[in-house]
Amino acid sequence: MEDITKEKDKxxxxxxxxxxxxxxxxxNKKFQEKFSNKDAKILLNASNLKxxxxxxxxxxxxxxKSIPNEPKTNLIKKKVGWNAFLEMxxxxxxxxxxxxxxxxxxxxxxxxxxxxLRGIRxxxxxxxxxxxxxxxxx
Numbered sequence: 001m002e003d004i005t006k007e008k009d010k011x012x013x014x015x016x017x018x019x020x021x022x023x024x025x026x027x028n029k030k031f032q033e034k035f036s037n038k039d040a041k042i043l044l045n046a047s048n049l050k051x052x053x054x055x056x057x058x059x060x061x062x063x064x065k066s067i068p069n070e071p072k073t074n075l076i077k078k079k080v081g082w083n084a085f086l087e088m089x090x091x092x093x094x095x096x097x098x099x100x101x102x103x104x105x106x107x108x109x110x111x112x113x114x115x116x117l118r119g120i121r122x123x124x125x126x127x128x129x130x131x132x133x134x135x136x137x138x
Contacts (some may be wrong), residue, residue, distance in 0.1 A: 014046045014090070015053035015066030022055065022062050022129065031132050032060040040122045043082040045069055046090045054080060057113075057125060061122070084119030 011019050025031040038057055045052035051066040052075060068074055075083070092115060095101045101109070109115045117123065 010066070011064060012066040013051035014044070014049045015051050016050075016063050018044060018053040018055065019064035021133070022064060025062050025129060025132060028132060030135070031062075031129070033063075034128070034132070035125075038125060040084065040125055041080070041082045042084045042086070042126055043067070043075060043080060044093075045075060045085070045087040046057060046087045046093055047087055054082065055126070057129075062129070072106040082119070084122035086115065086117055086123060087117035087127075 016069055025131065035057060036059055040055075040057045040060055042055040042057070044055065047069075050068060052069045054065045054067055056063045056065065067080065071081065075085075088109065092101070092109060096106065106115065108119055
């Protein structure tokens, strides 16, 4: 029985990548201090992959779960309980992560409906988390 639950909770695909990037924050003292009173669920969906990543920020700790994105009803707010949602293709995610697309470029993609955003204030938490990751060595 335990093998079934372990298999179900296994982080897959895109969520695995996001998990490997964000997990070091759990050891970052600045992150724990700045996010000690924050809790949020942010759903990132790479539309051309099989799994979405649900990032759970819970009072100074971060966890990631994978959610199958087919059928689309798996990703609805009532079912998952997300506060923020970001959906785009994998190339756009990578371009943003590598700094090839600026915030103005993201706004342009949003206006042309190539990305979908919900809960912009909570998505700003994600940007702050990525900033802490780049400042981690300092």
